[in-house]
Amino acid sequence: xxxxxxxxxxxxxxxxxxxxxxxxxxxxxxxxxxxxxxxxxxxxxxxxxxxxxxxxxxxxxxxxxxxxxxxxxxxxxxxxxxxxxxxxxxxxxxxxxxxxxxxxxxxxxxxxxxxxxxxxxxxxxxxxxxxxxxxxxxxxxxxxxxxxxxxxxxxxxxxxxxxxxxxxxxxxxxxxxxxxxxxxxxxxxxxxxxxxxxxxxxxxxxxxxxxxxxxxxxxxxxxxxxxxxxxxxxxxxxxxxxxxxxxxxxxxxxxxxxxxxxxxxxxxxxxxxxxxxxxxxxxxxxxxxxxxxxxxxxxxxxxxxxxxxxxxxxxxxxxxxxxxxxxxxxxxxxxxxxxxxxxxxxxxxxxxxxxxxxxxxxxxxxxxxxxxxxxxxxxxxxxxxxxxxxxxxxxxxxxxxxxxxxxxxxxxxxxxxxxxxxxxx
Amino acid sequence: xxxxxxxxxxxxxxxxxxxxxxxxxxxxxxxxxxxxxxxxxxxxxxxxxxxxxxxxxxxxxxxxxxxxxxxxxxxxxxxxxxxxxxxxxxxxxxxxxxxxxxxxxxxxxxxxxxxxxxxxxxxxxxxxxxxxxxxxxxxxxxxxxxxxxxxxxxxxxxxxxxxxxxxxxxxxxxxxxxxxxxxxxxxxxxxxxxxxxxxxxxxxxxxxxxxxxxxxxxxxxxxxxxxxxxxxxxxxxxxxxxxxxxxxxxxxxxxxxxxxxxxxxxxxxxxxxxxxxxxxxxxxxxxxxxxxxxxxxxxxxxxxxxxxxxxxxxxxxxxxxxxxxxxxxxxxxxxxxxxxxxxxxxxxxxxxxxxxxxxxxxxxxxxxxxxxxxxxxxxxxxxxxxxxxxxxxxxxxxxxxxxxxxxxxxxxxxxxxxxxxxxxx
Numbered sequence: 048x049x050x051x052x053x054x055x056x057x058x059x060x061x062x063x064x065x066x067x068x069x070x071x072x073x074x075x076x077x078x079x080x081x082x083x084x085x086x087x088x089x090x091x092x093x094x095x096x097x098x099x100x101x102x103x104x105x106x107x108x109x110x111x112x113x114x115x116x117x118x119x120x121x122x123x124x125x126x127x128x129x130x131x132x133x134x135x136x137x138x139x140x141x142x143x144x145x146x147x148x149x150x151x152x153x154x155x156x157x158x159x160x161x162x163x164x165x166x167x168x169x170x171x172x173x174x175x176x177x178x179x180x181x182x183x184x185x186x187x188x189x190x191x192x193x194x195x196x197x198x199x200x201x202x203x204x205x206x207x208x209x210x211x212x213x214x215x216x217x218x219x220x221x222x223x224x225x226x227x228x229x230x231x232x233x234x235x236x237x238x239x240x241x242x243x244x245x246x247x248x249x250x251x252x253x254x255x256x257x258x259x260x261x262x263x264x265x266x267x268x269x270x271x272x273x274x275x276x277x278x279x280x281x282x283x284x285x286x287x288x289x290x291x292x293x294x295x296x297x298x299x300x301x302x303x304x305x306x307x308x309x310x311x312x313x314x315x316x317x318x319x320x321x322x323x324x325x326x327x328x329x330x331x332x333x334x335x336x337x338x339x340x341x342x343x344x345x346x347x348x349x350x351x352x353x354x355x356x357x358x359x360x361x362x363x364x365x366x367x368x369x370x371x372x373x374x375x376x377x378x379x380x381x382x383x384x385x386x387x388x389x390x391x392x393x394x395x396x397x398x399x400x401x402x403x404x405x406x407x408x409x410x411x412x413x414x415x416x417x418x419x420x421x422x423x424x425x426x427x428x429x430x431x432x433x434x435x436x437x438x439x440x441x442x443x444x445x446x447x448x449x450x451x452x453x454x455x456x457x458x459x460x461x462x463x464x465x466x467x468x469x470x471x472x
Numbered sequence: 473x474x475x476x477x478x479x480x481x482x483x484x485x486x487x488x489x490x491x492x493x494x495x496x497x498x499x500x501x502x503x504x505x506x507x508x509x510x511x512x513x514x515x516x517x518x519x520x521x522x523x524x525x526x527x528x529x530x531x532x533x534x535x536x537x538x539x540x541x542x543x544x545x546x547x548x549x550x551x552x553x554x555x556x557x558x559x560x561x562x563x564x565x566x567x568x569x570x571x572x573x574x575x576x577x578x579x580x581x582x583x584x585x586x587x588x589x590x591x592x593x594x595x596x597x598x599x600x601x602x603x604x605x606x607x608x609x610x611x612x613x614x615x616x617x618x619x620x621x622x623x624x625x626x627x628x629x630x631x632x633x634x635x636x637x638x639x640x641x642x643x644x645x646x647x648x649x650x651x652x653x654x655x656x657x658x659x660x661x662x663x664x665x666x667x668x669x670x671x672x673x674x675x676x677x678x679x680x681x682x683x684x685x686x687x688x689x690x691x692x693x694x695x696x697x698x699x700x701x702x703x704x705x706x707x708x709x710x711x712x713x714x715x716x717x718x719x720x721x722x723x724x725x726x727x728x729x730x731x732x733x734x735x736x737x738x739x740x741x742x743x744x745x746x747x748x749x750x751x752x753x754x755x756x757x758x759x760x761x762x763x764x765x766x767x768x769x770x771x772x773x774x775x776x777x778x779x780x781x782x783x784x785x786x787x788x789x790x791x792x793x794x795x796x797x798x799x800x801x802x803x804x805x806x807x808x809x810x811x812x813x814x815x816x817x818x819x820x821x822x823x824x825x826x827x828x829x830x831x832x833x834x835x836x837x838x839x840x841x842x843x844x845x846x847x848x849x850x851x852x853x854x855x856x857x858x859x860x861x862x863x864x865x866x867x868x869x870x871x872x873x874x875x876x877x878x879x880x881x882x883x884x885x886x887x888x889x890x891x892x893x894x895x896x897x
Contacts, residue, residue: 169594169634174718195716200659201650205718206631209594210683210809220684222806225626225755234625236755236805258635258727259645263889282806291620293599293630294719300808330650330661332889380661381647381707383725384635464688464757 048317050445052141055153057089064439064448065089070135071308071450072273074115075159082115082162087308087450088139091153098152103145104134117165117309121253121272122387128253128272132313160216161307161450164275165251167212168388170303171378172247172279173204175369177323178397182409199327202369202377204391205294207279211303212390215452221430221459222301224285238459239282241414241427244434245395246347246405248364249277249305250371252391258384265336267375270385274315274341274371276306276436276452277392283408283427303392306436306452314447318342318440320365322373333377339370343449345396345438347405349420352431357420359410362396362403364438430458473742475870477566480578482514489864489873490514495560496733496875497698499540500584507540507587512733512875513564516578523577528570529559542590542734546678546697547812553678553697557738585641586732586875589700590676592637593813595728596803597672597704598629600794602748603822607834624752627794627802629816630719632704636728637815640877646855646884647726649710663884664707666839666852669859670820671772671830673789674702674730675796677816683809690761692800695810699740699796701731701770701861701877702817708833708852728817731861731877739872743767743865745790747798758802764795768874770821770863772830774845777856782845784835787821787828789863855883 051067052059058066065071065087075092076082083096096112098104105111111119111131120131138145174180177194180203184193197203213219221242227234253272256262262270279299286298319338328334343364350356374391397404404410407427410418414426428434436452476492477484483491490496490512500517501507508521521537523529530536536544536556545556563570599605602619605628609618622628638644646667652659678697681687687695704724711723744763753759768789775781799816822829829835832852835843839851853859861877 197650197652197659197713197716200652201714203714203718204721206633206721208631208808210811213683220807223686224805225622227622227625233752234622234755236757258638261648261888285806288622289626289628290717290719291622292715292719293628294715294717296629296631297802297806297808300803300806302807327658330659332661377722378725380649381710381722381725382645382727383633383722386635463686 049443051136053088053139054141054143054146055089055091055139061444063089064446064450066445067136067139068442068445069310069314069447070132071310071314072117073164073308074162076162077154077159084112084115084117085154086135087156090156092156092159093139093149094152094154098149101148101152103138103148115162118388121165121251124254125269128311128313132311161214163212163214164307164309166388167209167390168386170207170209170212170390171204172207172299172392173202173369173374173394175202175367175374175394176396177368178366178399179395179405179409182397182404186413200330202374204374204378207303207392208300211300213302213304215304215307215450215454217302217304217454218457219280219302219304219454220457222282222285223459223463224282224297225288226284227288234288239284241283242456243281243283243407243427244347245279245281246345246360246362246436247277247279247395248343248393249275250391251275251309252375252385252389253387255387256379256385259382261379261382262376264333264372264376268339268372270375271312271371273309273311275309276438276449278304278434278436278452278454279392280304302454304452304454306449308450310447310449315341315440317442322370323368332380333373335370335373339372340365340367341440343438343440345436348435348437349425350433350435351420351422351429355421359418359420360402360404362398362405364396366396366398367393428456430456432456474868476561478513478564479566479568479571480514480516480564486869488514489871489875491870492561492564493867493870494735494739494872495557496735496739497542498589498733499587501587502579502584509537509540509542510579511560512581515581517581517584518564518574519577519579523574526573526577528563528573540587543813546590546676549679550694553736553738557736586639588637588639589732589734591813592634592815593811595632595634595637595815596629597632597724597817598627598794598799598819600627600792600799600819601821602793603791603824604820604830604834607822607829611838625755627799629799629803632728632817633725636725638727638729640729640732640879642727642729642879643882644705644727644729644879645882647707647710648884648888649707649722650713651709652713659713664709666708667881668706668708668832668852669772670704670706671770671785671787671861672702672704672820673768673818674700675800675816676700676734677800677810677814678812680812681804681810684807686804686807687801689758689797689801693764693797695800696737696796698734698736700734701863701874703729703859703861703877703879704817705729727879729877729879731874733875735872735874740766740865742867747795748793757805758798760795760798764797765790765792766865768863768865770861773860773862774850775858775860776845776847776854779847784843784845785827785829787823787830789821791821791823792818853881855881857881
């Protein structure tokens, strides 16, 4: 597919993240105004809340954009998603008869701040990157037992905490937790010293499933509304002590940062690729009816306080062993109902080479091999470091960008409950 | 505290679950009417949605009962909870001047059906019963390594699935899942053959906490609105294969049944007891500022299809090693925000004796020692068995009952995706 041209000139530039082919969905505000729904186009946001109120969109129906979230659109299902996208392409495309009225609803993106684009219902995080699972397993159990026995059969996942999800730009406070070194007799309660990032892609469930009725992989793919970049912040020292036998809990609950724009499945359609070759066939209920991954190049930047950014990892979403649709189908096997707004983290995306690993745990090999950055070195995240995830799918003469997924790590509270007491008092 | 007498005569009977001292909160409907909020009193429900609309309750404020859930009340906080309870005691108590107008809003409980009493925000399940953890650990790792090393320090928990929560009476369909026996080369996809119950108490978070700001145990206790009985249905064979390394996932996602009535913290106040003696002191942030458990006697009934009920376990909530307030405080240590409607499962409640174990896994010792029931024996749940949890706190001349928490297990779908295809077609 070639570049679709827009009358918003900046959308036609080759290095623009938001050409007419993309049209990602977000929620934004400017000044003291209330957050509203918008679509990114070039260096502008098309304010669909205002456009709908003005009669330019779906005037014959119940309002979709009268609340600051895309959940209503998500719940409408694939036919409504298609017709909305077609209408937006018609309004914002070159030669549009709506240009004059639509232009009144364009806002400079640089003048706005992002909000969460949807209400997160529940959040599930997976462990579906083979290189990541192999690296972590090698550190924990040695190379012979790196992959758990179930790993090649099940998209391993755990339920995360929806209340941890924040939009890009939100500062992240280094957490306290129970820590216990291998030689300590008892644990202590202290700030995490091994705070880490995880480079992931988040899939957003649009259409719900019915409680008690599992869905096929093909149906699961249809239920997915779109994708975001996702940083699954992880306190490795808290995790090491707490995670047996029931999995990660507080280690993953501090924050989960997502990029501000939902990149729709439709925009990513030209970039579909298959999951990798397998030495062990999957059970039929997990098999892939069509290519379910996407060719999305990804990178992670680390910027020290007042310093220069170093790109610490470059990889691709196509590295995943299980796709979001396979994860979602597996998620319903027990009869579990999936709802509009459910968010599925892909699991950490790591390539085969050392410079393509999607976490500092892997990049520094558990802290034993600190990596060099422009202003020093890192084993784990230091206070006031900013972590930025970026991603894009590259077409011929255009790209589908996700927008930055960024967060700065603030120092831990010095006295955790003193603050709490002030709040109550 | 003695029995508080009500003008609803049945509320004054010694074996009544719902005396004036209790006043539990639920959502009910009768016939084709919409679900509405109610308070159980004797063999009646006081329809607070109608009472509020009629001006008998909080007429000077925004309506609290115009939606079929107690979330609005929960979000109001402890002072509002106290004044609502005081008002209800005044309306429904002997000698009330509101008797005539309130009597018009009484509905016979037997003519109604229950609905979920609140919108579940997120669901966390703990593993805080020492006998249960010891029993399960002994089966898995032998008696020397029964308790995981962190168990005496951390209230171990995992995030469950809020969409799995259903109200008492909802049938539960036996799930399919990946199963692999110790001698199987590869897993197969089939119905669970080791479907089980777990006897728990659920704590309901009323007041939210602030993202990034942990709460103390005392604050956590204040945030809790009330308690329900909770059956954490568990597919042991699915769990055994999936749970390493990230914890239970589909094994616990089929359904989580709760009793219909929220028993408030205020009603349970006279029954507070301390958590047990500890050989290892807890870290200060987990210590108990006052008694945080409750003396609630519990039992589990199993009724085969068309058969007679056998009580398969009798125990007490006071067996727990960690209270809900300690679990909730731990849940916020990472900065995790807790919200109105969050539900915390206590973990399986098992006593020290064989007949006080809160799961069939323990009662039948992993299926090796089937238990006798009136009409045969059981290792795990069989199709069309009904499981009923009951609980009450016993005062002098009255009791605080929870109402049954019941569910019948339907046979697994014979062809899982054939049904799905019919649904789509």
